Amino acid sequence: MPEHQRSPRLSLRVFALAAAVTCVAGLGTAASAVASPPSPPPSHSKAYPGSVPPWAGSRTKTGNPLSNTTVEGEIYLNLRNLAGAKATADGVSTPGSASYGQYLTPQQWIDTYAPTQASFDATVNWLKSQGMAITGTPQSRLYVVFRGTVAQINAAFSTSEQNYSFDGQTLIGPASAPSVPAELGDAIQGISIDQGKLLTHPTNATPNSGEAAPAASKPIQPPLNVPCSDYWGQKTATLPEAYGTTSFPTNICGYTPAQLQGAYGISPAGTVNATAGAGQKVAIIDAYASPTIVQDTNTWSAASGVPQLAADQYQQIVPDSRMFLDKALCQEPSGWQGEQTLDVEAVHGMAPAANILYVGGNNCGGGLDLAMSTILDSHLANIVSNSYGNTGEALPANTLMGEQNIHLQAAAEGIGLYFSSGDSGDEVANLGYASPDFAASSPYVTAVGGTSLAVGQDGSYLFETGWGTARQRVVQDSTGQLVYAGSLPGPFRFGAGGGTSAVFAQPAYQVGTVPASLAQGHRVSPDVSSLADPYTGYRIGYSPITNDNVLKTGSFGFEGIGGTSLACPLTAAQMAVAQGSSGKVIGFANPAIYTAAAAGGAQRDVVPPAHEKAVAFSSTVSGNTYLVGMNHDSSLFTAPGYDDVTGVGSMTEGFAQQVAALH
Structure with missing residues (x-):
C-alpha cells in the first residue's frame, strides 16, 4: 500500500x-x-x-x-466470563494442554466472552x-x-x-x-x-539522549574526541585508569542487519538471510505515522545490505494526519517517528521477507487500544510488536484490568503480543518506588528486556551483558590532567525495565523458573531479552519531521539507536522467522518460552560478566566524554537462570525454533 x-x-x-x-x-x-x-x-x-x-x-x-x-x-x-476467558487463553497457549494451539477466531471469542x-x-x-x-x-x-x-x-x-x-x-x-x-x-x-494514559511513550534511547548543547558563551572544548566503532574493539580510546586498564573499546556506531542476523543465529556470521520470515506478517503499533516511512526504509535497506520493500510488503492503517490528537502530551508525531522507523527497520533487517503491517493510533492513549483492536478483531497478524509503555504501573487499577482483557483476546486467538519492558530500570527515579512498566507487566504479553551486545570483526557473537548504563564523565583537573568527575561506575543513566508487579498475580508458567524470593507470588518481567543498549545499538535511517503541524521532513540521515524499543521488534522478527521455517503459529509465547527454557533451551543465559565491561563515548551534542559501564541496571540484576533484566535469557533463533517446535 x-x-x-x-x-x-x-x-x-x-x-x-x-x-x-x-x-x-x-x-x-x-x-x-x-x-x-x-x-x-x-x-x-x-x-x-x-x-x-x-x-x-x-x-x-x-x-x-x-x-x-x-x-x-x-x-x-x-x-461475560472472565474466568472462562483466562482458561481459554491459558489452554490454547500452554504446551501439554488438550486445547494447545486450538485458537479461537475473532468472532468465536466475541460471541463467547x-x-x-x-x-x-x-x-x-x-x-x-x-x-x-x-x-x-x-x-x-x-x-x-x-x-x-x-x-x-x-x-x-x-x-x-x-x-x-x-x-x-x-x-x-x-x-x-x-x-x-x-x-x-x-x-x-x-x-x-x-490523562495518565497520554504519558505512554516510545521506549527508545540514543547515545546522545539527555545531552544538552553547551551555552554559546561556552563552546565545546572536549578533553577527547572518541570515534565510534563498526564492531566491538575496532577502535579504542585511552582514558584515565579504570578496572585495571587505560584502554577501552569505543561505542558502536550502530550494528547492521548482517551483524545482528549472525549474532542471533538467523544467518552465518557477517551475512544476510534475505528470505528469513517469508510467508509471515508482523504487525507494529505506535502512535501517529511517519510520512516518509517507505521511502526511508528503502533508502536504509539499500545502504544496509537487505532487499528493499517489495510491492505490498509494507501496509499501514493510519488516521488522517489532520486528526492526530493530544500531540503535546503524547510527545508529538516527531517524537514517535523515530520509534516507527526503528520498529519497521528492525523487523525488516531481521526478517527481510516478512510482510509488515503498521497500525497507528490517533494519539498515545485510547488510540493505541483502537489500533490493537483493529488487528485483533480481524486477526490481521499473529505477531504484534509494541515498543511503548507507561511509567511503571501508575495507572488506575480498573484501567490495568480493562487493558488485560484486550491481551486475553489476543492470547485466545493465537496472537502473540510483544511489549518492550522499558528503559528506566526499576522506575525509582521517576516514581519514588520500584515498579515494572505496564503493559509489559501483564501476564498475557511477552515482555522483552534488554542486553548490551558485542559483535566481532567477522560478525561473530562475542558476549552479552544486561543492559544497564552507568556513566562517569571524563574531565580535566586543575593541572590539565584527565580524571573522572566522580567515583565509578557513575550515576545510572538508563537500562532495561523489569521487576515484580504490584498488581498481577504470578502466572503458572513462571512458577519454578522465577525465584520465589523475587516473585513473592506476583508476575515478574521481562520474559526474554535482546539487544537494547544504544552504545552497542542499531543503525536506522530516516528523514526527521521538522514541523509537527504539517509533517514537513528534513534530509535523510542515519542514527545509532537502542532501548527495549529495539529489543522488542528484534524478538518479534525472530519469532516470525521461526514460524516461517516451522510452519507453526506460536501465539502467546510465554508458556512455551518457559517450558523450553526449563528443558535446557538454546537461549543465552545472560549472567554478570567476569570482568567489568565498559566503552568510551564522546557526545556529538555536548562534547562530553564518558566511560560507559555496562550491566549496572538500577536495583535490577542479571543472575544465572531467570533475572529481572533479561528474563530467561537472550533470544536466539535456535531458541525461537524450540518454542515453535512445542506446537
Whole structure:
C-alpha cells in the first residue's frame, strides 16, 4: 500500500471523529479556573474507586482545569466470563494442554466472552446523552473511547476533575471516585477519565539522549574526541585508569542487519538471510505515522545490505494526519517517528521477507487500544510488536484490568503480543518506588528486556551483558590532567525495565523458573531479552519531521539507536522467522518460552560478566566524554537462570525454533 493510501472506512471514521470533537468543544461551558463542586451521585449509582489514578492526591494537586478543556475518556466493560476467558487463553497457549494451539477466531471469542451488545449499546447511549463524543469503538465491544469537556465529565460521573503534577507533566484526573447509573454498573469494569494514559511513550534511547548543547558563551572544548566503532574493539580510546586498564573499546556506531542476523543465529556470521520470515506478517503499533516511512526504509535497506520493500510488503492503517490528537502530551508525531522507523527497520533487517503491517493510533492513549483492536478483531497478524509503555504501573487499577482483557483476546486467538519492558530500570527515579512498566507487566504479553551486545570483526557473537548504563564523565583537573568527575561506575543513566508487579498475580508458567524470593507470588518481567543498549545499538535511517503541524521532513540521515524499543521488534522478527521455517503459529509465547527454557533451551543465559565491561563515548551534542559501564541496571540484576533484566535469557533463533517446535 502506498505511504499515503488509507482505508476509506477509516478515513470516514476519522472525519466523523473531527466533527465529534469540535461538537464537544462547542458544548463546553465558558472557560473558568474555578472548579464547581461535583454533583452528588444519584442515590442509585455505582462508584468506581479503582478508577482514580494513584498520582491523583492532595500532595500533587496543582489547581483546577478550565471547564471547557476536552479530555479523552475510556470505559471498559466486563467480560461475560472472565474466568472462562483466562482458561481459554491459558489452554490454547500452554504446551501439554488438550486445547494447545486450538485458537479461537475473532468472532468465536466475541460471541463467547465479549460484553453483550445490549450492555455496550446502553453504555454508548448513556455517554451520548451526557454530551460526550464517541471517538472509537472496537468490534469486540471491550471498551468505548470518548471525549468530553471537564464540565461534562464532572456532571456525568459525579466527580471533580483537577490538575495534578506527575512525571514532569500537568495531568487532569478525578479527585474522587467516578460513578455511573446503577443500571449500567454491572456491565462496566472501569472508567478512565484521567490523562495518565497520554504519558505512554516510545521506549527508545540514543547515545546522545539527555545531552544538552553547551551555552554559546561556552563552546565545546572536549578533553577527547572518541570515534565510534563498526564492531566491538575496532577502535579504542585511552582514558584515565579504570578496572585495571587505560584502554577501552569505543561505542558502536550502530550494528547492521548482517551483524545482528549472525549474532542471533538467523544467518552465518557477517551475512544476510534475505528470505528469513517469508510467508509471515508482523504487525507494529505506535502512535501517529511517519510520512516518509517507505521511502526511508528503502533508502536504509539499500545502504544496509537487505532487499528493499517489495510491492505490498509494507501496509499501514493510519488516521488522517489532520486528526492526530493530544500531540503535546503524547510527545508529538516527531517524537514517535523515530520509534516507527526503528520498529519497521528492525523487523525488516531481521526478517527481510516478512510482510509488515503498521497500525497507528490517533494519539498515545485510547488510540493505541483502537489500533490493537483493529488487528485483533480481524486477526490481521499473529505477531504484534509494541515498543511503548507507561511509567511503571501508575495507572488506575480498573484501567490495568480493562487493558488485560484486550491481551486475553489476543492470547485466545493465537496472537502473540510483544511489549518492550522499558528503559528506566526499576522506575525509582521517576516514581519514588520500584515498579515494572505496564503493559509489559501483564501476564498475557511477552515482555522483552534488554542486553548490551558485542559483535566481532567477522560478525561473530562475542558476549552479552544486561543492559544497564552507568556513566562517569571524563574531565580535566586543575593541572590539565584527565580524571573522572566522580567515583565509578557513575550515576545510572538508563537500562532495561523489569521487576515484580504490584498488581498481577504470578502466572503458572513462571512458577519454578522465577525465584520465589523475587516473585513473592506476583508476575515478574521481562520474559526474554535482546539487544537494547544504544552504545552497542542499531543503525536506522530516516528523514526527521521538522514541523509537527504539517509533517514537513528534513534530509535523510542515519542514527545509532537502542532501548527495549529495539529489543522488542528484534524478538518479534525472530519469532516470525521461526514460524516461517516451522510452519507453526506460536501465539502467546510465554508458556512455551518457559517450558523450553526449563528443558535446557538454546537461549543465552545472560549472567554478570567476569570482568567489568565498559566503552568510551564522546557526545556529538555536548562534547562530553564518558566511560560507559555496562550491566549496572538500577536495583535490577542479571543472575544465572531467570533475572529481572533479561528474563530467561537472550533470544536466539535456535531458541525461537524450540518454542515453535512445542506446537
